[in-house]
Amino acid sequence: xxxxxxxxxxxxxxxxxxxxxxxxxxxxxxxxxxxxxxxxxxxxxxxxxxxxxxxxxxxxxxxxxxxxxxxxxxxxxxxxxxxxxxxxxxxxxxxxxxxxxxxxxxxxxxxxxxxxxxxxxxxxxxxxxxxxxxxxxxxxxxxxxxxxxxxxxxxxxxxxxxxxxxxxxxxxxxxxxxxxxxxxxxxxxxxxxxxxxxxx
Amino acid sequence: xxxxxxxxxxxxxxxxxxxxxxxxxxxxxxxxxxxxxxxxxxxxxxxxxxxxxxxxxxxxxxxxxxxxxxxxxxxxxxxxxxxxxxxxxxxxxxxxxxxxxxxxxxxxxxxxxxxxxxxxxxxxxxxxxxxxxxxxxxxxxxxxxxxxxxxxxxxxxxxxxxxxxxxxxxxxxxxxxxxxxxxxxxxxxxxxxxxxxxxxxxxxxxxxxxxxxxxxxxxxxxxxxxxxxxxxxxxxxxxxxxxxxxxxxxxxxxxxxxxxxxxxxxxxxxxxxxxxxxxxxxxxxxxxxxxxxxxxxxxxxxxxxxxxxxxxxxx
Numbered sequence: 358x359x360x361x362x363x364x365x366x367x368x369x370x371x372x373x374x375x376x377x378x379x380x381x382x383x384x385x386x387x388x389x390x391x392x393x394x395x396x397x398x399x400x401x402x403x404x405x406x407x408x409x410x411x412x413x414x415x416x417x418x419x420x421x422x423x424x425x426x427x428x429x430x431x432x433x434x435x436x437x438x439x440x441x442x443x444x445x446x447x448x449x450x451x452x453x454x455x456x457x458x459x460x461x462x463x464x465x466x467x468x469x470x471x472x473x474x475x476x477x478x479x480x481x482x483x484x485x486x487x488x489x490x491x492x493x494x495x496x497x498x499x500x501x502x503x504x505x506x507x508x509x510x511x512x513x514x515x516x517x518x519x520x521x522x523x524x525x526x527x528x529x530x531x532x533x534x535x536x537x538x539x540x541x542x543x544x545x546x547x548x549x550x551x552x553x554x555x556x557x
Numbered sequence: 558x559x560x561x562x563x564x565x566x567x568x569x570x571x572x573x574x575x576x577x578x579x580x581x582x583x584x585x586x587x588x589x590x591x592x593x594x595x596x597x598x599x600x601x602x603x604x605x606x607x608x609x610x611x612x613x614x615x616x617x618x619x620x621x622x623x624x625x626x627x628x629x630x631x632x633x634x635x636x637x638x639x640x641x642x643x644x645x646x647x648x649x650x651x652x653x654x655x656x657x658x659x660x661x662x663x664x665x666x667x668x669x670x671x672x673x674x675x676x677x678x679x680x681x682x683x684x685x686x687x688x689x690x691x692x693x694x695x696x697x698x699x700x701x702x703x704x705x706x707x708x709x710x711x712x713x714x715x716x717x718x719x720x721x722x723x724x725x726x727x728x729x730x731x732x733x734x735x736x737x738x739x740x741x742x743x744x745x746x747x748x749x750x751x752x753x754x755x756x757x758x759x760x761x762x763x764x765x766x767x768x769x770x771x772x773x774x775x776x777x778x779x780x781x782x783x784x785x786x787x788x789x790x791x792x793x794x795x796x797x798x799x800x801x802x803x804x805x806x807x808x809x810x811x812x813x814x815x816x817x818x819x820x821x822x823x824x825x826x827x828x829x830x831x832x833x834x835x836x837x838x839x840x841x842x843x844x845x846x847x848x849x850x851x852x853x854x855x856x857x858x859x860x861x862x863x864x865x866x867x868x869x870x871x872x
Contacts, residue, residue: 513648523635
């Protein structure tokens, strides 16, 4: 509880974040928040931007190799109830999608970063197919695009000390996988939804 | 002590009058002033309220005032750097700017180490930033990047820190311990009052815009009217200041008004150049501290040094 509050306020202080919901409302229904990925802070920031009751039901997907190294990170990922995915060993019988679906059941929501890793520059990279397979198995999940702005300057790649600038976080309107929509088209549409929030 | 209450009372009276005027204007529909003007007027009055309440504490706990100015500085600087494009190579330099130089400056102000805080940023931070950015190994537009960081640090931190530094200025005419709090209160009141009057003057009888390419609402008439009104208010508050003659209080107030306009103009140039590209969503939730304190930033070091030169106790 105390660590949670502390973590949230530290994240808010260093990121100077202003949160906006554009054509969208916070809700406790099952959702998948997908965002562009620029910084390690992204995971904590999106999670902490949600209202408390929604946040308690939301689990960020995070990389196992990063969040299991070091004492502090190992402790932290428990605080925000992260779902750790092993990026190195993806086995057929233990696919991350099945793991995610099993973990969320019918109550929890997910935060994921479909670019797979942090993007290098300002541009948002191509989305990996995880989001598509997730929606294919559970088409009723609401997909919420999230755009994170300026966080790459606050904690860029390869840095471990943050510079407390200002950032913004925009939640967009929900979208779904259309029946029979091809994978590439869906992923392009999802990416476009995030890009569109940048200009709003 | 009586003077403290008298000054507080006067300012409170002025503020209340301004607030009522603002509310009255808001209800007038068949008036030449449009609603945006009224809104801008009211937001300036609110800034004034904010500062007056904050500075009210200065009479009781000077260190708290220094701390609050530190918070203002910090917020202004993060807005400034957010609006300014920097490169990955500046990251480490920026880290030290935010977490070492900014707090140190205010710590030194609170400890009254003039010899150190007057050169910390222009000399040591300046040399440090250039070195640290060079060490990062990115030479693209090196000079431009170093200059941007240095400018931000000078305006948002160094210049602003001279406002709380007034609390520790050794004036001949300060009676008792709290005389300096009155000086700071006088200074801030003059800055905000001059900006308010300048704004009103420009709207009411402004004809000649000073620099249309930068700020299309600031006119010569407004600046002069604001300066004159501020000088008159300064004259009438002469009893609250350490100045030895009534005309000196007036002249100092006029100087404050001129510097306040200069500050607002210079910051308008930066905002105009950067446009609303990033400011839109990023600054939105933070109220735009930078544009509220630009006038204070430019007026503070000049007021401090002129006061110190003419009126400080000779030691």
